[in-house]
Amino acid sequence: MSLTIESSRFGRVEIEPETVLEFPEGLIGLGGSRYALLGNAPDAPFLWLQSLEDPSLALPVTNPHRFFQGFAVEVVDEDAERLGFDGASAMDVYVTVRAAPALEDFTANLKAPILVRAGQAYQVINQAPGCDLRAPLFAAPDGDTAAQGSDSAC
Amino acid sequence: MLRISRRAGERIMLGDDTIIEVLEVRGQTVRIGIDAPRAVPVYREEIWIEVKRENQAAAEAAAASGDLPDFPAKPPR
Numbered sequence: 001m002s003l004t005i006e007s008s009r010f011g012r013v014e015i016e017p018e019t020v021l022e023f024p025e026g027l028i029g030l031g032g033s034r035y036a037l038l039g040n041a042p043d044a045p046f047l048w049l050q051s052l053e054d055p056s057l058a059l060p061v062t063n064p065h066r067f068f069q070g071f072a073v074e075v076v077d078e079d080a081e082r083l084g085f086d087g088a089s090a091m092d093v094y095v096t097v098r099a100a101p102a103l104e105d106f107t108a109n110l111k112a113p114i115l116v117r118a119g120q121a122y123q124v125i126n127q128a129p130g131c132d133l134r135a136p137l138f139a140a141p142d143g144d145t146a147a148q149g150s151d152s153a154c
Numbered sequence: 155m156l157r158i159s160r161r162a163g164e165r166i167m168l169g170d171d172t173i174i175e176v177l178e179v180r181g182q183t184v185r186i187g188i189d190a191p192r193a194v195p196v197y198r199e200e201i202w203i204e205v206k207r208e209n210q211a212a213a214e215a216a217a218a219s220g221d222l223p224d225f226p227a228k229p230p231r
Contacts, residue, residue, distance in 0.1 A: 029206020096212040112205040
């Protein structure tokens with residue numbers, strides 16, 4: 001059964017059931033328990049998390065692996081247990097994006113990625129070293145890899 | 155806010171399922187152990203605040219900006 005919402009950003013949108021993500025704990029500090037993952041195309045660089053409870057709430061997200069080579073997520077044991085991590089099954093990973101008028105000011109939150117499996121999504125605190133809250137998505141080509149320590153996972 | 159004095163080794167119960175224990179007090183630092191039900195995430199407050207702000211900022215920046223261009227992603231670094 002499909003659902004239609006009136007999104008502030010997208011207008012009337014028909015939500016396909018397979019795009020709906022349940023966030024049992026909401027987004028950290030922002031709440032909400034159901035979002036739809038919207039995109040123009042499956043391989044679009046940016047997708048949107050549209051709240052199904054608050055039509056005015058939509059956050060851009062991206063696949064961090066697309067922009068940050070070697071990006072990794074490490075969570076504390078309690079989180080792994082809560083999420084039912086077994087290390088074997090793959091999870092999709094998204095990070096929220098802070099848009100800006102200029103591309104070079106776009107940042108991604110590598111510190112609090114969103115892990116998705118089987119329609120369930122959790123925003124977790126990434127314990128991997130060097131994962132910034134505001135990592136430039138389109139940084140100047142030079143300088144930036146040099147600035148990262150060798151133990152950095154992001 | 156409820157204020158309770160505890161010594162190292164003493165505990166506080168939040169309801170029946172959440173235990174907070176003072177493990178060690180050394181100078182200005184208190185080590186705390188938390189035993190909470192699986193479904194309850196535990197955050198350090200400063201990190202929780204940072205992430206909350208960043209989530210809000212991502213939502214607001216997106217609301218303020220026009221369409222996000224479907225620009226091609228930069229090749230991975």
